[in-house]
Amino acid sequence: MAAKNSKQFDPVKTLHEIEEKFEMFQILNEEGEIVNKDADPKMSDDELTELMTRMVYTRILDQRSISLNRQGRLGFYAPTAGQEASQIASHFALEKEDFILPGYRDVPQMIWHGLPLSMAFLWSRGHFHGNAIPEGVNVFPPQIIIGAQYIQAAGVALGMQKRGLKSVAMTYTGDGGTSQGDFYEGINFAGAFRSPAIFVIQNNQYAISTHRDVQTAAKTLAQKGIAAGIPSILVDGMDPLAVYVATRDARERAVNGEGPTLIETYCYRYGPHTMAGDDPTRYRTSETDSEWEKRDPLIRFRKYLEEKGVWDEAKEEVVIERAKDEIKEAIKLADAAPKQKVTDFIKIMHKGDMPYNLKEQFDIYTEKESK
Ligand SMILES: Cc1ncc(C[n+]2csc(CCOP(=O)(O)OP(=O)(O)O)c2C)c(N)n1
Numbered sequence: 001m002a003a004k005n006s007k008q009f010d011p012v013k014t015l016h017e018i019e020e021k022f023e024m025f026q027i028l029n030e031e032g033e034i035v036n037k038d039a040d041p042k043m044s045d046d047e048l049t050e051l052m053t054r055m056v057y058t059r060i061l062d063q064r065s066i067s068l069n070r071q072g073r074l075g076f077y078a079p080t081a082g083q084e085a086s087q088i089a090s091h092f093a094l095e096k097e098d099f100i101l102p103g104y105r106d107v108p109q110m111i112w113h114g115l116p117l118s119m120a121f122l123w124s125r126g127h128f129h130g131n132a133i134p135e136g137v138n139v140f141p142p143q144i145i146i147g148a149q150y151i152q153a154a155g156v157a158l159g160m161q162k163r164g165l166k167s168v169a170m171t172y173t174g175d176g177g178t179s180q181g182d183f184y185e186g187i188n189f190a191g192a193f194r195s196p197a198i199f200v201i202q203n204n205q206y207a208i209s210t211h212r213d214v215q216t217a218a219k220t221l222a223q224k225g226i227a228a229g230i231p232s233i234l235v236d237g238m239d240p241l242a243v244y245v246a247t248r249d250a251r252e253r254a255v256n257g258e259g260p261t262l263i264e265t266y267c268y269r270y271g272p273h274t275m276a277g278d279d280p281t282r283y284r285t286s287e288t289d290s291e292w293e294k295r296d297p298l299i300r301f302r303k304y305l306e307e308k309g310v311w312d313e314a315k316e317e318v319v320i321e322r323a324k325d326e327i328k329e330a331i332k333l334a335d336a337a338p339k340q341k342v343t344d345f346i347k348i349m350h351k352g353d354m355p356y357n358l359k360e361q362f363d364i365y366t367e368k369e370s371k
Contacts, residue, residue, distance in 0.1 A: 018226060019219040022234045024266065027241040030295050032303025034241075041245050045310045051092050051240060052305055053319050055084040055298055058108045060323040061117075062271075065124075069275040073331060075125040078105040079271030082238075085297035086202045086265035087172075088112065089240035093247035094170060099138040099156050101149040101171035104274075105202070109172070110139045117326060118333035127340050128348065146207075147177040150186025150199060157190055157197035157260065168254045170198040170247075176207025178224055179215045187262060191228040194259035198250045199225070201262070202237065204269040209283040225262030237265025238295040268292040341369050 027036045034040050043051070062081045068074040080087060083105070091100070091109040100106070100113050107120050114137040123130025123141065131141045140156075143149040153171035160167050177183055178201055190197040201221050205212045218224060225232030231253070235246045243265055250261035270289065272278045280289075305311035342365040346358065354362060 018223060022220040022222050022232075024234055024236050025242050025246060026236040026239050027245060028239045028300055028304055030238075030300055032300045032307060034304075036242075039242070039245055041241060041248065043241075043244075045308070048305055048308070049310055049315075051089060051244070052298075052301055052311055054088045054092070054112055055240065055301065056316055056319045057323045058084050058088055059298060060320055061108065061111075061327060064324065064327045066271065066275065068121075068331065069124075074121060074275075076104070077124055077275045078107075078273065079269060079275070080105060080108055082268045082270040082292065082296070083202055083204060084108075085240040085243050085301075086200070086237040086267045089243040089297075090170070090172075090198075090200055090247040090263070090265070092240075092244055093251055095167065095251075097138065097165070097167040098251070099140070099153075099160075099167070099169045101140045101153040101156065101169060102142045103146075103149060103172050103174065103177070104142045104144055105174070105269075106142060106172045110142070113137060113139050115139055116333075117330035118337075121330055121334040122337055125334065127334075127337060128345055129337050129340070132348075145182075147173055147180030147182035147186070149173065150177070150180075151182050151189070152186075153197050153199065154186045154190040154193075154195060154260075157195035157254075158193050161193065161195045166255045168196040168198055168251050170200065172200045172202055174207060175201060175203040175205060175212040175221055176210065176215060177201065178221050179207075184224075184228070187225055187228040187230060187260070190260040191225075191230040194257070196254035196257075197260040198247060198254060199260060199262045200247075201264045203264050203266050204237075206269070206273070206283065208273045208278055209280075211283070220264060222262060222264035228262075230260045230262055232262040232264070234264045234266065237267030238292075238297045238300070240297055240301050268295075341365070343369060 027034060027039050029035045059081055062079055065074055065077050069077045087108050091112050100109055102110055111117055111120055119130050133139055149171045150173060153169045156169035187199055203221055220234050222232040222234040233246050235242045246263050272280050302311060343362060346362050
């Protein structure tokens, strides 16, 4: 028979009490109504318009990227539709001097942080020019190793802290990423140093085909931050206003020396995991898909903005056309990039005298490429 818990401490009760505290933070409901007036960020009409513009643009970019991939004109691509509030509204709270450490699905945030779209396309094609991030664009190349960016973000944030900068390092992973050791090491390190990091978990509920519920016994992913001693919040990841406010507040705390924050955005990806061939109908039902589509961040934000009189169909059409034109231009630029050569790759990766074995390969490729 299990021993009785002492009167002073009941670990089961403590667990339940902590888990119950993680209520979903929401400001804008599915109908586009403000349901949490106290938390309304009261953004200006221009800010609201800009945020909607970026989300619409990003949805078009997703649609075009999927077509370009199918035509063989893009390489690796991880669809983003459904995650616009989690991605774009969190980024909207950042400043240019902040650093982003993205995962492979976070290309939109990189673009809104200043990465030229043509470079994102080159990255997708595996062209090394896509990783030569321009000076002043504070983004890391998208991380493929699940969770690794969490440790790197803790390091970047510590560097900022040591330099006395008033900026933050923000990183993103998925629900699956929170099962990795790197996730725990990253949040623990940032917590211990109270460094200015913002850790976002985009909980789209699936790590490829594996549901979040079989990855962890934790009721929420946000509560994982508590063990690291850092403020943590569960947010409706389909609500751009709630995601924006959670990130804005996290940034404010970070630059005021109050340390890191963990944000779980509860959301959904409409498309497949990547364009490499997984079939979501094998692990999700069309009923669940349509339930989530009703919570769409663009639909609720559009309703809210139309009601306020700051958005209409004509405005949206202008954004859609602009996005299509810019995507066309960016693909042309990517097509015009010089073919990558092994010798260039070696030159970029190696500074100074080459060891003999590398030199041997360099000479072989110099010869091959001259033909
Ligand atoms: C360390 C590591 N293990 C496994 C993989 C293979 N892998 C690629 S994506 C993925 C699922 C990640 O899911 P999640 O973190 O929820 O992010 P999402 O793709 O949903 O955005 C896995 C296991 C990898 N890239 N890196």
